[in-house]
Amino acid sequence: MPITVAVPCPTCSRRARPAWSESPAPRWAALAGTTRVEWADVTPDSLPQDLHEPFLRTQSLPLPGEERVVRVHGPFLADGRVPFWALFEPALAALNGLDEYPELMRDCAMTACTPLAVLVRGSGYVWLRVRVEEVVKLVDAADRFPPSTAGAWEELLPPDGAGVTSIQAASGRLRYYCWSMQSDVGCWAVCTDDEHGMAVLLYGKWAFDQDDVVLGHRLLSPSETALLRAAWPDPHPGRSG
Numbered sequence: 001m002p003i004t005v006a007v008p009c010p011t012c013s014r015r016a017r018p019a020w021s022e023s024p025a026p027r028w029a030a031l032a033g034t035t036r037v038e039w040a041d042v043t044p045d046s047l048p049q050d051l052h053e054p055f056l057r058t059q060s061l062p063l064p065g066e067e068r069v070v071r072v073h074g075p076f077l078a079d080g081r082v083p084f085w086a087l088f089e090p091a092l093a094a095l096n097g098l099d100e101y102p103e104l105m106r107d108c109a110m111t112a113c114t115p116l117a118v119l120v121r122g123s124g125y126v127w128l129r130v131r132v133e134e135v136v137k138l139v140d141a142a143d144r145f146p147p148s149t150a151g152a153w154e155e156l157l158p159p160d161g162a163g164v165t166s167i168q169a170a171s172g173r174l175r176y177y178c179w180s181m182q183s184d185v186g187c188w189a190v191c192t193d194d195e196h197g198m199a200v201l202l203y204g205k206w207a208f209d210q211d212d213v214v215l216g217h218r219l220l221s222p223s224e225t226a227l228l229r230a231a232w233p234d235p236h237p238g239r240s241g
Contacts, residue, residue, distance in 0.1 A: 002080030005115045009075040009209045010124020026203065027151030029214035030144075031110050031136065033085025035204060036073040036211045038094065040127075044069060044119050047127050057091035062111050062132040070113070073125045075209055083112035083133045087204075087213045098176045098190070102169035105176060105190050108202065109137045110215045136215060138190060139174075141201045147219035153200055156189050157231045168232055177232055184208065191220075191228075198225045 025032040040047075041058035047069070048055045062068055070086070078084040088111050093104040112134040120127040136144060158166045158179040166179040173194040180186030190202040198220045204213040220228065 002114050002116065003118070004080050005072070005076065005078045005118065005126060005128065007072060007074030007076040007124065007126055010073070011208055025212075025214050026153070026216070026218070028148035028153075028200075028216045028218040029151075029203070030141075030216040031085050032212070032214045033087060033110055034076065034211055035087045035206070035213050036076055037086035037088075037113075038071040038073075039088055039091075040069045040071065041091075042069060044127075044129060047120050049120070051122055051125060057094055059090045059092070061090075061107060061109060061137070062088055062135055064132055064134055066132045067116065068113075068130055068132060069119065069127065070130055071125055071127050073211075078113075078115050080115055083114045085110050085112055087111075087202075088135075097178075099167045099169040099178065102171035102174070102176055105171055105174045106139050107137075108190070109135050110213070111135050138202055138215070141215055142192060142199060142217050145215075145217040147199065147217050149219055149221065151218070153203070153218055153220070153224070155187050155205065156200070156203070156228070166232070197222070198228065 039058045039062070041056045088109045090104045090107050093101045098105055111132055113130040114133055115128050115130050117129040118126050119129055156177060158164055159181065163182040164179060169176045173192050175191045175193050177191070178186065178188035185207045187205045189200050192199050192201060200218040200220065202213065202215055
């Protein structure tokens with residue numbers, strides 16, 4: 001039977017809250033969820049009992065109807081009557097970043113999950129058994145969702161000033177952009193870049209108590225594309241992963 005799961009923030013004890021509740025999700029977003037979910041490749045009876053104990057993560061994409069084991073970090077709130085959306089990244093990307101494994105962008109997806117049972121409850125996290133209800137792959141977003149020009153996207157542009165770190169990577173027609181400010185806040189996105197122009201498909205923002213992500217199809221105008229490319233010059237012209 002579906003259950004409600006509430007996990008407060010482990011740092012500030014802030015109350016549990018659903019994904020992307022700090023402010024409205026971008027108007028172009030079709031799905032909004034969280035990246036505070038770790039997908040494990042372990043059985044419920046072999047879960048690590050300590051937050052820092054390593055465990056095997058899964059490389060395989062969740063499929064609708066499957067039951068999976070995940071660790072969810074607070075602040076997090078899921079009403080069992082409605083599935084929550086969570087980002088899936090293959091193990092190598094989840095552990096090391098999409099900039100290290102840009103070829104795995106094509107294997108990322110948003111997944112709708114129903115919590116079925118709390119397996120272990122720790123300080124600021126829980127291990128859950130969930131049922132996967134729906135899976136939308138990143139590479140299918142442009143075909144699944146109609147292009148939109150609504151809403152802002154400019155937070156993707158790295159701010160000026162000291163303490164800003166920015167990275168990018170590419171694989172085929174997919175581009176990954178990420179910036180952070182003094183490791184306190186940051187923003188990232190996966191875009192398509194081809195003969196049809198550029199579009200933002202996956203977009204996330206994070207802080208110490210926030211890890212939100214949306215999936216959609218935000219088509220960039222020629223002027224917006226020029227602005228993005230000027231802010232993120234290609235460090236290796238003509239090369240892709």
